[in-house]
Amino acid sequence: MTEPDNEDELNPLFGEESLPRDHLERRAIFATLESFYQYRKHEHFNTTHRKRQNLYALPSSEWKMLAEPPFSILDTLSAVDDAIDDNADLADEILLQGLSSFGLNQNPPKNSALDWKGSAKPGDIAKAYSTIRQFYRDWSTEGFKSEVEPLLRIVLSDLEAYLASQEPRKGNSAGPSILLPGAGLGRILFELCMKGYCTTGNEISYHQLIASNFILNCTQRSHQFPIYPFATNFTNVISRSNQLKRVTIPDVHPATAMSQCSNPGEMNMTAGDFVLSYSNVESRETFDAVVSVFFIDTAPNLIRYIETVWNCLKKGGYWINIGPLLWHFDSRVHGKDDDDKDDDKQDPDPAEHPHTHPHSHSTQHQHHTPDSSSFQSQAQDKGIGNPGSFELSDDEVLHLVTKLGFEIQRHEIIDHAPGSNESFGYMQDPNSLLQNRYRCSHWVAKKGG
Numbered sequence: 001m002t003e004p005d006n007e008d009e010l011n012p013l014f015g016e017e018s019l020p021r022d023h024l025e026r027r028a029i030f031a032t033l034e035s036f037y038q039y040r041k042h043e044h045f046n047t048t049h050r051k052r053q054n055l056y057a058l059p060s061s062e063w064k065m066l067a068e069p070p071f072s073i074l075d076t077l078s079a080v081d082d083a084i085d086d087n088a089d090l091a092d093e094i095l096l097q098g099l100s101s102f103g104l105n106q107n108p109p110k111n112s113a114l115d116w117k118g119s120a121k122p123g124d125i126a127k128a129y130s131t132i133r134q135f136y137r138d139w140s141t142e143g144f145k146s147e148v149e150p151l152l153r154i155v156l157s158d159l160e161a162y163l164a165s166q167e168p169r170k171g172n173s174a175g176p177s178i179l180l181p182g183a184g185l186g187r188i189l190f191e192l193c194m195k196g197y198c199t200t201g202n203e204i205s206y207h208q209l210i211a212s213n214f215i216l217n218c219t220q221r222s223h224q225f226p227i228y229p230f231a232t233n234f235t236n237v238i239s240r241s242n243q244l245k246r247v248t249i250p251d252v253h254p255a256t257a258m259s260q261c262s263n264p265g266e267m268n269m270t271a272g273d274f275v276l277s278y279s280n281v282e283s284r285e286t287f288d289a290v291v292s293v294f295f296i297d298t299a300p301n302l303i304r305y306i307e308t309v310w311n312c313l314k315k316g317g318y319w320i321n322i323g324p325l326l327w328h329f330d331s332r333v334h335g336k337d338d339d340d341k342d343d344d345k346q347d348p349d350p351a352e353h354p355h356t357h358p359h360s361h362s363t364q365h366q367h368h369t370p371d372s373s374s375f376q377s378q379a380q381d382k383g384i385g386n387p388g389s390f391e392l393s394d395d396e397v398l399h400l401v402t403k404l405g406f407e408i409q410r411h412e413i414i415d416h417a418p419g420s421n422e423s424f425g426y427m428q429d430p431n432s433l434l435q436n437r438y439r440c441s442h443w444v445a446k447k448g449g
Contacts, residue, residue, distance in 0.1 A: 019102055019103070019104075019114075027119060028206055029102065029116075029206055030115075030116035030117075030119035031119040031120045031121065031124040032098070032120075032124065032127075032128075032206040032207050032210060033095060033098050033099060033102075033104070033116050033119075033210075034116055034117055034118070034119050034120035034124070035120040035124040035125045035127060035128035035207070036091040036092070036094050036095040036098070036128050036210075037091075037092075037095050037117070037120075038120055038125050038128070039087070039088050039091040039092075039125065039128050039129065039132070040084065040085065040088035040091065040092070042125050042129075043084045043087070043088065043129070043232060044081060044084055047080060047084065047232045048077045048078075048080050048081050048084070051077055051234070052074075052077060055073060055074075055077075076240055079240075079244055080231050080232065080243075080244070083228035083231035083232075083244055083246075084228075084231065084232065086225075086226050086227060086228060086246075087132050087227050087228060087231070089225070090132060090135070090225045090227060090249075091128060091132055093214065093218075093225070094131075094210060094211055094214045097210075097213070097214045097218050098210040098213075098214070099116075101210070101213065104116055124207075127205070127207045128207060129232075130207075130427075131185075131207045131208065131211050132227065132229075133227075133229045133427055134184070134185055134211075134427055135185065135211075135215070135225075135227055135229075135249045135250075136227065136229035136247055136249075136427065137426065137427045138184065138185040138186070138187035138215075139185065139187060139215055139249040139250040139251060139252075140227075140229075140247040140248065140249050140251055141247070141251040142247060142430075143229075143247070143427075144187065144251060146417075146422075146425065146430060147424070147425050147426065147427075147428070148187055148188065150417030150418055150419075150420065150424070151188070151293055151294075151322055151417075151424070151440075152188055152191055153418055154322055154414075154418070154442060155188070155192075155291055155293065155320055155322070156192075156195060158318070158320045158444055159176070159178075159192075159195075159197070159289060159291075159320070162289070162318045162320075162409065162444060162446075163176050163288060163289060163318065174198055174266070175196045175197050175198050175265045176197055176198065176288040176289060177197075177198045177199075177200070177286065177287045177288050177289075178192060178197050178198065178199045178200070178287060178288065178289045178290070178291055179199075179200050179202065179278070179286075179287045179289070179290045179291070179312060180192070180199060180200065180201045180202065180290075180291050180292075180293075181201075181202045181274045181278075181290070181292055181295055182202070182203065182274070182292065182293070182294070182295035182298060183201025183202060183203045183208075183212070183269060184203065184208050184212065185208060185211055185212045185215060186201060186212035186215065186216050186269065188291075188293060189201040189212075189267060189269070190216060190254055190267065192265065192291075193258075193264055193265045193266065193267035194257065194258070194261050194264055194265075195265070196263050196264065196265045197265045198265045198266040199265060199266070199267055199268070200267075200268045200269070200270060200287075201267075201268070201269045201270070202269070202270045202271075202272070202274050202277055202278070203269065203270075203271060204271070204272060204273055204274065204384075206271075209269070209271050212269065213269075215249070215250055215254070216254045217254075217255075219250055219253060219254070219255075220253075221253050221256075222250055222251060222252055222253040222256070223248035223249070223250070223251065224248070224249070224250070224253075225248065225249050226246050226247070226248050227246075227247060227248070227249060228244060228245065228246055228247075229245070229247065229427070229429070230242070230243055230244075230245060230429045230432075231243060231244055233429070233432075235434070236432045236433035236434040237432070237433070238431050238432070238433060242429070242431045245431075273382075273383035273384055273385070274305070274308060274383070274384075275304045275305065275308050275381075275383035275384060276381060276383040278308050278309075278311060278312040279304070279307065279308045279311050279312075280311075283311060283312040284311055284312065285311075285312070285313070285314045285315065286312050286313075286314070287312055287313055287314060287317060288313075288314055288317050288318075289313075289317055289318045289319070289320060290309050290312065290313055290317070290318075290319045290320070291320045291321075292309075292319070292320070292321045292322075292323070293321075293322055293323060294322075294323040294324070294426065295321075295323060296321060296323065296325075296397070297323065297324065297325045297326050297327050297328060298328045298384075299328075299329075299384065300328075300329040300384055300386075300388065300389035300390075301384070301386065301388055301389060301390065302390075302392060302397065302400060303400065303404070304383070304384070304386075306400065306401055306404045306406075307404065310404060310405055310406070310447060313447045314447070315447060315448075315449045316446065316447060316448075316449060317446070317447050318409070318444055318445070318446055318447075319401075319406065319444070319445045319446075319447070320444050321441070321442070321443050321444075321445075322414070322440050322441070322442045323438075323440055323441065324424075324438040324439065324440055324441070325391075325392070325393075325394060325397070325441065326438075327389075327391040329389040329391075330389075330391050394413070394441045397441070398411060398443065401443075401445050402445075405447065405448055406445035406446060406447060406448070407445065407446045407448055408443060408444070408445050409443075409444040409445065409446055410442075410443060410444050411441070411442070411443040411444075412441075412442050412443075413439055413440070413441055413442075414439065414440045414441075414442050415439050422437065423437035423438055423439055424437060424438045424439070424440055425437055425438070426438065
């Protein structure tokens, strides 16, 4: 496990006595931790081991031909094994830091209350795989520039235009407060903080929470970890060199960048269901702006999301939204595994959905999760876990936002990223023969007085 350069850089993920008493929450944490633990074994078995079996099932003359140049399939599988090991090294680091954050042992007593092993299901391991790959999008030079930075430019332009009377932080003054639901691996959260905004991220997925805590607080330098985001994908491949593309993360070392920033804002992270976390009295009229990026289509009931934004936004505050409408809970599009019913509802398997979310004040990256009493008080309201769902068209979304009290300031469908001829990708291999791209709905809404 790596140690931070400066002990002040690292904050506990959830503080002392961090494991919640709620057994479902514990199960989610344990399953997340074990999914990173199982990553290496799972990827080797389900990728290269099975492909070798399939290869050797061919007539010997055929597999021997494919083992020779220019195909050299056995050499390719060995190279993929090496790539998996590099990816797994990162997964192991995330695991070790996560165990430390929750005060858990690497080898817990079997069948004890702190035995985190044996909890992961296939869906959990799929999320660990997706999280490792998502580092390409958020924290590699190529991924950030192609997929995140174009969205960030739009958000920053809106913040500058609509919060013009509220300057970002200068000196000892506090900048405008921003809430970023579905904060994921924390890159947009970090960038907004670097611009002087007091930004709070919210995320429900423990995979994302543990991984974002690691990348923001626990790395030692930029380009510390090599990863191979496309190594285990054997379809629509142009060349093996592209399949085995190597990138390094993080492209920016957060602690170093923060220390060199003249006026950083404050950066915080809350853990939990967005609706349950911010629809309460304590959160009323807290933020100057809410920024939702590739987020609102995670709602089974968009009315609850809109009401929550209304509750936590100050009068005259702005809601900036950008993203597609690939509704996560559309049962005709996405199946649901009964074994994973208690999984993080806002964090579906990216194989099904390619884009997969008390305030403290600190320039460090801090995570907070509701305590046991808050789980008890929320027993009657399951947030996005409540029954019922619906899917709206883009124009219907705008009608609903307006009907619930907001005033639309601008709206546009963005066909491609600014300065580019390409539409928006999400963890997309830019050289794949298959390109999943999005047009995005971009709008700004104002909370009326």
